[in-house]
Amino acid sequence: MPEPLVASSDALLTVSNLKMYFPITRGFIGRQIGVVKAVDDVSFWIRPRETLGLVGESGCGKTTVGRCIVRAYTPTGGEILLRQDNGTVADLTKLKGGQLKPYYRQVRMIFQDPYSSLNPRMTVLRIVGAPLSVNGIARGRELEDRVAALLKRVGLRPEYMRRYPHAFSGGQRQRIGIARALALNPRLVIADEAISALDVSVQAQILNLLQDLQHEFDLTYLFISHDLSVVEYIADRVAVMYVGRLVELAPTRELYQAPRHPYREALLSAVPKPDPLRRERGKRIILKGDVADPAHPPSGCYLHPRCAYAKDICASETPPLRDIGGGHLVSCHFAEGLSLRGTSGSLGKQTQTAT
Numbered sequence: 001m002p003e004p005l006v007a008s009s010d011a012l013l014t015v016s017n018l019k020m021y022f023p024i025t026r027g028f029i030g031r032q033i034g035v036v037k038a039v040d041d042v043s044f045w046i047r048p049r050e051t052l053g054l055v056g057e058s059g060c061g062k063t064t065v066g067r068c069i070v071r072a073y074t075p076t077g078g079e080i081l082l083r084q085d086n087g088t089v090a091d092l093t094k095l096k097g098g099q100l101k102p103y104y105r106q107v108r109m110i111f112q113d114p115y116s117s118l119n120p121r122m123t124v125l126r127i128v129g130a131p132l133s134v135n136g137i138a139r140g141r142e143l144e145d146r147v148a149a150l151l152k153r154v155g156l157r158p159e160y161m162r163r164y165p166h167a168f169s170g171g172q173r174q175r176i177g178i179a180r181a182l183a184l185n186p187r188l189v190i191a192d193e194a195i196s197a198l199d200v201s202v203q204a205q206i207l208n209l210l211q212d213l214q215h216e217f218d219l220t221y222l223f224i225s226h227d228l229s230v231v232e233y234i235a236d237r238v239a240v241m242y243v244g245r246l247v248e249l250a251p252t253r254e255l256y257q258a259p260r261h262p263y264r265e266a267l268l269s270a271v272p273k274p275d276p277l278r279r280e281r282g283k284r285i286i287l288k289g290d291v292a293d294p295a296h297p298p299s300g301c302y303l304h305p306r307c308a309y310a311k312d313i314c315a316s317e318t319p320p321l322r323d324i325g326g327g328h329l330v331s332c333h334f335a336e337g338l339s340l341r342g343t344s345g346s347l348g349k350q351t352q353t354a355t
Contacts, residue, residue, distance in 0.1 A: 011045035011083065012220050013069070013188055018042045018078035020064050024295060036295045038064045040244035042078075043321060046188070049214065051221040053235030053252070055228060055267075057291070061244040062224045063112075066190040069222070070109045071100055082106065082188075105135065108181040112193035114173035118165040124151070124176055125161040131183040150179040154209060171202035175209070182213065190222045195230065207234055228271050232256055237327075240264050243292045243302045246321055250328040257342040260330045262307050263287075265340040285341075301332070309338060 020039035023032045039061045046052045054062045068075045071092055080092040082103060092103060111117035118127055128147045132138045138146050148158035154175040165173055174194065181189055191210065195203040211234065213219060225231050231238055232252055239249040240263065248261040259265050269285040287306040292298055298305055304314035313333055321331045332338070 010047055011081075012048045012050075013083075013222075014045040014079070014081040014089075015065070015069070016043050016079040016081065018065065018068060018080065019076040020061070020068055020073055021076040034295055037244050037297060038294060039068065039075075040294075040297075042241070042244070042246045044239050044246060044249055046220055046222060048187075048220055049218050050237070051214070051223055051235045053231035053238040054222060054224045054241065055226060055231050055238060056241035057226060057267075059291070059294075060241040061294070062241050063192050065241075066109065066192045066222060066224050069188075069190060070104075070107055071095075072109075101135075105131075105184040106186055107188045107190070108184065108186040110174075110177050110181050110189060110191045110194045113197055114170055114177055115165060117177055118173060120165050123162055123164055124156075127165070127176060128161070128179045128183055131180065135184065137184070146183075147179075150183060151176075153182075153213075154179045155205075169202075170198050171206065174198060174206055178206075178209065178213070182217065185217065186219070188220045188222070190224065192224045193226070194223075196225065196227065203230070210234070228256075228267060240267070243297060244294050245302060245331065246329075247303070247331045248329065249321075251326075254326070254328060259340050259342050260324065260328060260335040260338065261332050262309050262338070262340065263303050265342070268343055269341065271343075309334060 018039055019037070019041060021035040021037055024034040024036060025031060026033050042061075042065060044052065054065065056062050064073065067073045069080055069092070075093050078093065081089045082092055083089050090103065092100070095103070125144065125147050128150055129138070129143045132143055132146060144161070147161055151158050151161060156172060156175055156179070160168075165176070168176065194210070195206050198206060207230065210221070214221060223231065223234055235252050237249065238252050238255045240247050240255075240261065242263050248255065248259065248264050255264065256268065259268060266285040266287050269283070289306045292302045292305070298315070300316050301307070301310070301314045301319050304310040307314065311334070317333070319331045319333045321329050323329055324335050
């Protein structure tokens with residue numbers, strides 16, 4: 001029998017049954033006629049100094065999960081539990097306004113677009129120094145010294161602090177965003193597609209920087225991405241989302257070499273491999289039909305209309321996310337009996353060799 005889903009006792013962050021529904025309105029008075037289930041009953045946990053990769057196609061809800069954790073959105077339901085150094089646990093979904101201020105210092109976010117996330121009317125000194133000044137940590141000369149140290153640590157020259165964002169390249173802007181995220185010495189950093197807008201060579205530099213910073217400052221990462229090769233390179237464990245739900249979570253190597261969910265198998269088959277002789281190229285798996293509408297999702301398993309392994313139970317009963325052994329969590333009725341194709345080699349080598 002599969003084991004019930006139980007969060008790790010030493011987890012820094014535990015997300016339990018998280019829901020984020022956006023209302024659909026119509027008419028002059030904005031009458032609600034439905035909801036978009038952007039995040040629908042998502043649960044996972046992250047241990048200290050671990051990197052959890054959160055992957056899925058565009059629109060699956062992975063960015064919404066990150067924004068709920070930093071409380072840019074107020075979740076519709078569920079719990080977001082953050083463990084403190086003294087062992088106490090705070091539920092971020094229950095806090096409002098000023099109650100959240102201490103936790104904003106512990107949970108920071110690196111945004112996808114390194115330009116739109118920076119105020120074009122503010123210098124780098126004001127951008128990176130804003131968290132320090134707002135929290136009353138440093139002002140004046142001390143503020144400049146701390147900003148200079150942060151810029152130097154992320155690979156930028158301190159004298160750049162008087163410049164504006166338009167004077168920098170995309171990679172440099174992302175380094176500014178990373179410096180801002182580190183200003184308050186956070187414990188958890190959420191990287192939302194942090195390298196997707198950058199050139200491939202710059203992506204490798206930023207990935208290596210994030211890993212160095214993790215080791216130096218004992219950081220914990222939630223790394224959100226649609227790039228499977230990048231996630232394999234940086235993540236310790238990987239969680240896969242489909243239409244607002246978590247369908248599989250496992251240690252990285254196991255998830256890539258032995259997936260247990262049909263959606264994960266299809267994702268891996270779509271990754272291009274650097275193999276000119278076509279020795280390792282398998283047949284691409286094309287899921288039939290269209291991605292389910294989160295405003296009107298199908299009954300049972302959301303993937304069942306597109307799944308080649310679906311049976312009658314898949315259309316009527318929602319498969320729970322359960323542990324099938326070794327910390328491998330799967331939301332599929334037939335996970336133990338399926339023989340799915342994974343990857344024979346390492347996708348992450350493509351990113352690693354780009355350095």
